Amino acid sequence: MEENHLFPVFFKLNRLQVLVVGGGNIGHEKVNAMLQNCPEGNITVVAITFLPELEQLAKTFHNITLIEKPFSCGDLLGKDLVIAATNDRALNTCIWEKAKASKVLINVADTPELCDFYLGSVVQKGNLKIAISTNGKSPTVAKRLKQVLQEAIPNTLDEVLNKLHIIRDKLKGDFAAKVKELNKITEVLVAPAAEETPKED
Numbered sequence: 001m002e003e004n005h006l007f008p009v010f011f012k013l014n015r016l017q018v019l020v021v022g023g024g025n026i027g028h029e030k031v032n033a034m035l036q037n038c039p040e041g042n043i044t045v046v047a048i049t050f051l052p053e054l055e056q057l058a059k060t061f062h063n064i065t066l067i068e069k070p071f072s073c074g075d076l077l078g079k080d081l082v083i084a085a086t087n088d089r090a091l092n093t094c095i096w097e098k099a100k101a102s103k104v105l106i107n108v109a110d111t112p113e114l115c116d117f118y119l120g121s122v123v124q125k126g127n128l129k130i131a132i133s134t135n136g137k138s139p140t141v142a143k144r145l146k147q148v149l150q151e152a153i154p155n156t157l158d159e160v161l162n163k164l165h166i167i168r169d170k171l172k173g174d175f176a177a178k179v180k181e182l183n184k185i186t187e188v189l190v191a192p193a194a195e196e197t198p199k200e201d
């Protein structure tokens with residue numbers, strides 16, 4: 001079976017500077033995806049025109065900056081991540097070249113061969129976050145799987161996480177002892193369900 005060799009990481013977008021080039025449907029979709037995960041993410045969008053939805057987002061989130069102008073090389077200065085989402089393929093490729101020259105990580109939306117990283121489909125339940133990738137094979141399946149997991153994971157799991165966090169802080173002993181104890185407490189989460197005994201009439 002073919003394997004997915006992407007290495008998932010979870011970025012703290014509030015500590016990074018993100019540049020999005022393009023303020024149309026795709027630009028809006030990507031900004032929205034980032035904000036849903038990190039409402040305090042620092043995002044600058046450079047575009048000639050902006051969808052009204054993006055302008056609305058920028059009014060709600062003060063950490064979103066819209067700059068109405070054509071892309072220029074200087075826009076990359078001080079940026080950690082770039083998403084190119086213009087409707088001009090040649091321009092997207094040019095942004096990719098400039099980003100690579102500046103050692104800035106870049107995602108050219110919907111163009112896997114020009115991506116250092118992919119955006120994932122994300123399941124969120126309180127503190128829990130699961131990022132899904134299909135290795136670029138089918139983002140639609142990633143979206144569907146997200147919907148399935150979102151339903152299947154109980155909301156109470158967040159309570160479990162919070163309780164475990166309290167226990168973790170209270171545990172005494174060295175690192176190995178803590179790990180052993182935490183593994184013991186959580187064993188029930190992976191134990192096979194007890195077999196139901198058939199009811200007698």
Ligand SMILES: C[C@@]1(CC(=O)O)C2=NC(=C\c3[nH]c(c(CCC(=O)O)c3CC(=O)O)Cc3[nH]c(c(CC(=O)O)c3CCC(=O)O)/C=C3\N/C(=C\2)[C@@H](CCC(=O)O)[C@]3(C)CC(=O)O)/[C@H]1CCC(=O)O
Nearest residue numbers: 033109110112118119120121133134135136139140142143
């Ligand atoms: C997960 C998600 C995150 C996000 O973008 O926020 C995401 N795409 C989403 C949706 C989506 N994208 C597309 C459709 C239309 C139906 C379809 O084509 O399937 C739908 C479905 C819909 O919108 O309903 C079009 C599309 N996307 C890519 C291509 C190019 C290609 O495949 O060659 C084309 C064809 C363009 C064309 O035809 O011209 C490529 C990529 N899309 C990725 C991510 C990366 C791989 C992730 C992975 O490993 O699975 C990757 C490689 C790069 C990237 O963009 O980062 C988000 C789900 C949001 C959610 O969870 O709700």
Ligand SMILES: NC(=O)c1ccc[n+]([C@@H]2O[C@H](COP(=O)([O-])OP(=O)(O)OC[C@H]3O[C@@H](n4cnc5c(N)ncnc54)[C@H](O)[C@@H]3O)[C@@H](O)[C@H]2O)c1
Nearest residue numbers: 022023024025026027046047048049070071085086087110
């Ligand atoms: N919309 C979709 O669902 C979809 C799906 C698959 C692929 N795509 C592709 O993705 C690309 C983007 O799609 P879209 O729907 O967001 O397009 P769009 O036309 O809605 O938006 C394009 C954006 O790029 C900006 N732009 C163009 N030239 C620029 C420049 N020189 N400097 C700065 N900004 C510039 C425009 O101002 C605009 O904000 C297109 O190539 C499209 O074919 C779109």
